Every structure is written in structure tokens, then in C-alpha cells.
Amino acid sequence: MTSAGNAVEPFDAVDVIRTKRDRQLLSDAQIDWVIDAYTRGVVAEEQMSALAMAIFLNGMTRTEIARWTAAMINSGQRMDFSGLGRRTADKHSTGGVGDKITLPLAPLVAVFGVAVPQLSGRGLGHTGGTLDKLESIPGWRASLSNDEIMAQLRDVGAVICAAGTGLAPADKKLYALRDTTATVDCVPLIASSIMSKKIAEGTDSLVLDVKVGSGAFMKSLDSARELARTMVDLGTDAGVNTVALLTDMSTPLGLTAGNALEVRESVEVLAGGGPSDVVELTLALAEEMLTAAGRPEADPAAALADGRAMDVWRAMIRAQGGDPDAPLPVAPHTETVSAERDGVLSRVDALQVGVAAWRLGAGRARSGDPVQATAGVEVHAKPGDRVSKGQPLLTLHTETPERFGRALEALDGAIEIGDASPEVSSIVLERIE
Ligand code: URA
Numbered sequence: 001m002t003s004a005g006n007a008v009e010p011f012d013a014v015d016v017i018r019t020k021r022d023r024q025l026l027s028d029a030q031i032d033w034v035i036d037a038y039t040r041g042v043v044a045e046e047q048m049s050a051l052a053m054a055i056f057l058n059g060m061t062r063t064e065i066a067r068w069t070a071a072m073i074n075s076g077q078r079m080d081f082s083g084l085g086r087r088t089a090d091k092h093s094t095g096g097v098g099d100k101i102t103l104p105l106a107p108l109v110a111v112f113g114v115a116v117p118q119l120s121g122r123g124l125g126h127t128g129g130t131l132d133k134l135e136s137i138p139g140w141r142a143s144l145s146n147d148e149i150m151a152q153l154r155d156v157g158a159v160i161c162a163a164g165t166g167l168a169p170a171d172k173k174l175y176a177l178r179d180t181t182a183t184v185d186c187v188p189l190i191a192s193s194i195m196s197k198k199i200a201e202g203t204d205s206l207v208l209d210v211k212v213g214s215g216a217f218m219k220s221l222d223s224a225r226e227l228a229r230t231m232v233d234l235g236t237d238a239g240v241n242t243v244a245l246l247t248d249m250s251t252p253l254g255l256t257a258g259n260a261l262e263v264r265e266s267v268e269v270l271a272g273g274g275p276s277d278v279v280e281l282t283l284a285l286a287e288e289m290l291t292a293a294g295r296p297e298a299d300p301a302a303a304l305a306d307g308r309a310m311d312v313w314r315a316m317i318r319a320q321g322g323d324p325d326a327p328l329p330v331a332p333h334t335e336t337v338s339a340e341r342d343g344v345l346s347r348v349d350a351l352q353v354g355v356a357a358w359r360l361g362a363g364r365a366r367s368g369d370p371v372q373a374t375a376g377v378e379v380h381a382k383p384g385d386r387v388s389k390g391q392p393l394l395t396l397h398t399e400t401p402e403r404f405g406r407a408l409e410a411l412d413g414a415i416e417i418g419d420a421s422p423e424v425s426s427i428v429l430e431r432i433e
Pocket of ligand 1: 175
């Protein structure tokens with residue numbers, strides 16, 4: 001027994017760690033206690049890091065993961081959108097390079113009367129954060145109260161904003177700890193982290209975009225399948241209509257990675273243009289969300305083409321203080337990477353482009369660091385494109401030109417030019433329900 005202050009604790013953290021270290025199953029009571037006690041500060045950071053590493057090394061059963069997820073949900077509040085009188089649908093991506101899909105997707109789905117509460121996060125490491133991207137729009141505000149979220153869902157139909165601190169606070173602490181203890185890329189911990197937030201958010205239906213490839217947490221199709229299966233089962237068991245698409249993240253999505261650059265590209269998609277892979281994935285996810293929300297007959301492609309999705313976007317940005325007509329900021333310094341030979345582009349590596357964008361200032365090394373709105377990488381050609389020697393392939397953008405050197409180092413070997421066309425697969429690789 002351990003005592004903290006006057007309270008008598010029913011377990012000892014060391015025993016819980018030892019259980020998982022020795023490959024035994026954690027009991028429901030141990031899991032409930034360890035998550036609650038960690039949130040209260042009774043289980044110390046070093047004890048939770050040891051437990052996270054034991055889980056990383058020895059795994060958890062589906063029963064343990066479900067209980068761990070429930071305990072994280074119970075660490076905070078749950079949101080309730082039932083008063084809206086409309087079906088709600090949400091999308092969550094496991095994170096990738098150039099993944100701006102939430103921006104066109106939320107207003108697009110809202111066109112059809114489905115409410116889209118997108119509670120989003122900020123970027124950490126080489127993957128960008130949706131809130132950081134939107135904050136490059138002059139005046140736009142990420143933090144909304146629960147009442148403001150409800151009002152915006154009623155009036156506009158879509159809201160993209162910061163998840164409040166009350167939602168799964170255990171995950172907030174644990175995610176920051178995992179980030180500094182090499183325990184992020186672990187299926188039980190990723191699945192419980194994502195699904196605790198999504199279930200606590202209270203959406204009726206959820207579409208998961210599980211990324212696969214160099215720029216994703218899951219590098220192989222098998223590990224992405226396992227993550228998707230685990231999350232779909234957790235959602236379904238909690239009464240959330242959940243499906244997952246496994247999608248390619250071996251090369252950056254679209255032609256931009258970086259905050260304002262990605263907003264610009266998203267607006268192009270909303271205007272009926274934009275890169276084909278971004279349009280394809282936006283439509284695939286919109287169709288899944290609309291089907292899950294009982295609108296399988298809806299035609300999202302038409303709503304992109306005729307400006308209805310753009311109208312909702314503009315209303316959504318305005319509702320949060322942003323000016324959809326204000327020019328987006330542009331970096332004062334650029335540098336170009338050109339093709340070294342004639343041929344067919346066979347690889348533009350997602351992870352390396354993501355790290356370059358991050359080093360240029362688009363991302364942060366520690367939570368709370370500022371990001372540059374204008375920094376990032378523009379990609380001028382995609383795998384399968386024929387290129388000629390000297391043709392610009394990438395443009396690097398930054399406000400601080402001393403960053404070019406390290407960004408260019410990150411790109412070493414990122415681009416391959418061959419003689420034959422590579423096999424270019426569809427962006428959606430598999431569907432799991
Ligand atoms: N996103 C999350 O919210 N949690 C993880 O563990 C990984 C990605």
C-alpha cells in the first residue's frame with residue numbers, strides 16, 4: 001500500500017509495473033487505478049514511463065486495451081452533441097506529411113446537414129497539426145468554449161478547434177511523456193490514445209485515416225492493419241459507428257507541407273481544383289463519413305465543384321474570427337532543389353520532406369514552441385512524373401534562412417529519379433470495418 005497525503009492507495013505503482021514487465025495481464029482494477037493515480041499525480045512520471053516501456057515491449061491484450069481506453073475516457077469529461085438534433089461525424093488521421101485533409105473535409109461534409117465537430121491538435125515532430133495550419137489565417141482562433149462549439153455546429157455545421165483540457169486529461173499527460181520516452185509508436189498506446197479522445201468527444205460516427213509508409217507511425221501495411229483493427233473494435237464496442245481507411249503516406253500528400261502553404265492548397269481544393277491525390281482522399285473520406293451518418297446518396301464531388309463546400313468553409317473561418325479573404329502570409333526566403341538528371345521521378349520521401357519542413361520552422365521540437373506560418377516545402381513533381389535535368393522539384397520556404405542547411409541535409413537521398421515508371425498505387429490502400 002502506498003499513501004499519498006492522507007489517501008490510502010489500493011495499489012503500488014511498482015507492482016503494476018512489475019506485472020507488465022513480467023508479461024502478466026494487468027487487472028481491470030490495476031488499470032483503472034494506475035490511470036487515475038497518474039492523472040492525480042500520485043503515480044510519478046518516471047513510474048508511468050517505465051510502465052509505458054513495459055507495454056511497448058510486452059504489449060497488451062484487447063481486453064487490457066479496452067479497459068485502458070475506458071480509464072482514460074473516465075479521467076475527464078465527455079462531450080454530448082445529442083442536443084443538436086443532427087447526426088455527427090468525425091475523422092481522425094494518425095498523422096502524416098502534407099495531411100491537410102481536415103480543412104476541406106469538415107466543411108464539405110457539413111454541406112449535407114451532418115454536423116462535424118473536429119477537435120484537433122497541434123503538430124509535434126515531423127507531422128503537422130491542423131490548428132497550426134489554420135492559425136496562419138489572419139484572426140483565426142483555435143480555442144472555443146463548449147457553448148461556442150455547439151453554437152457553431154448549429155449555425156455553420158462544422159467546427160475545427162482545439163480539444164478542451166477536460167477531454168481525456170490522462171492522455172494529454174501520457175502522450176507528452178511518450179513523446180520523450182520513445183514509446184509513441186506502439187499499437188496499444190496509439191489506439192487507446194486516439195480512441196479515448198474520440199469516444200469522449202461523443203461523435204456518432206468516426207472515420208479513421210490510418211497512414212502507412214515512411215511518413216507515418218506505421219511503416220508497414222501489417223502494422224497499420226493491426227492499429228486500424230484495434231481502433232475500429234474499440235470504437236464499435238463503445239457504440240461509435242467506426243470504419244478505417246488505410247492510406248498511403250510514402251510520399252507527401254498533395255504538393256505542400258507547411259502551415260500557410262497547406263491552407264492555400266486546401267482552398268484550391270474547395271474551389272474545385274487542387275492536387276488529385278488530395279481531392280481523391282477528401283472525397284473517399286467524405287463518402288465514408290456521409291454513409292456512416294446516414295447520407296449514402298450525397299454527392300460530395302458536386303459540392304466541391306459548385307462552391308457549396310467553399311461557402312461553408314468561409315462561414316466556418318469567419319465564425320472563429322478569421323478573414324477568409326485575407327492574403328495568406330508568404331515566406332521571405334526560398335531555396336530550390338532541382339532534378340539532377342532526366343528521367344521519371346520514382347520517390348519523394350514523405351518522412352524526409354516532413355523533417356525538412358519541420359527544420360524550416362513549420363513544426364516544433366517541444367510542445368509550446370512557436371511555429372512559422374510560412375515555413376514549409378512545396379513539391380513540384382510527384383512519383384511517376386517525367387522530369388528533366390535542372391527542373392525545380394522542391395521549393396523550401398522559411399522566415400529564417402539559416403535553417404536551409406539543416407533542411408537540405410534532411411532531404412539528402414529523399415528524391416530518386418529512374419528510367420522506368422514506378423508503380424503508383426491508389427491513395428486508399430484498404431478499408432477496415
Ligand atoms: N495521435 C494521438 O492522438 N495519439 C497517439 O498516440 C498517436 C497519434
